Amino acid sequence: MRPVGQPRFPRVVDDVTVRLIAGVVLVLGxxxxxxxxxxxYAVLAVDFILRAALGPQASPVARFVQIxxxxxxxxxxxxxAGPPKRFAATLGAVMTTAASVLWLTGTAAPVVVAIGVVMVVFPALESLLGFCVGCVLFGGLxxxxxxxEEVCLECADISLRRTATTSS
Known part of the structure; x- marks a missing residue:
């Protein structure tokens, strides 16, 4: 059980805000x-980790976009639905953390560049077209x-989205 007052990822998020956050990630990428x-990538990794673990209220990028x-x-x-977006943020955290570690250790420069390309393509798809690769993978899983399926009951029930929309 999470302590009272601790941020968490909302069950439902505003898709427009999510796309704007992806736009900031795209520019940084x-x-x-x-x-x-x-x-x-280290900056993005910290932001993705905070967003995935604690929710958008803990993310400097998400807060900047919201405010x-x-x-x-x-x-x-x-x-x-929020859970697929959280999964997408987790993927971003994994990729940018891997790129950061590889950069800091001075190894696998081509892999850092490949991750960099992914960190441009994925947020571009989200911000420009509204296509979330992480969400598609989440659905496949x-x-x-x-x-x-209980993780994302609201994914299938649009009425929950209409009544519980929050900023992401």
Whole structure:
């Protein structure tokens, strides 16, 4: 049971906010890749870890988007299930942590670049097209029985999304 007041990942999130967060990740990923600023993967890794483990309220990128960017975007909230987005953040955490460790140890530079490409393509798909690769993988894991359907009951029930939309 989580302690009272501790942030957590919401069951339902605003898809517009999620896409804006992906846009920030895309920009950071492009800068890291184009300018070979691999230290940015460590920054992204910390942010992804905080977001996946504690929820968007603990993520500096998500907070920036919620406070500064989202209020300036006139689009109405569009509810979407939170657990697949948390899984996507976990994938981001794994990839950026791996890139950071490889960069810090000075090994496998081509792998760091390959991860960098993924960290541009995946957030670009999310931010520009609304296509979440992590969410698709999450759905596949549910179909295979690796992820219990109870983890994401709201994924299948749109009425829960309409009544419980929160900022992500």
């Amino acid at each position: 492009l800068v890291a890749l184009a300018a070979h600023q691999w230290w940015l 500064v960017v989202r209020p300036r975007v006139p689009a109405a909230k569009r509810p979407t 549910m179909k295979l029985g690796v992820v219990s």
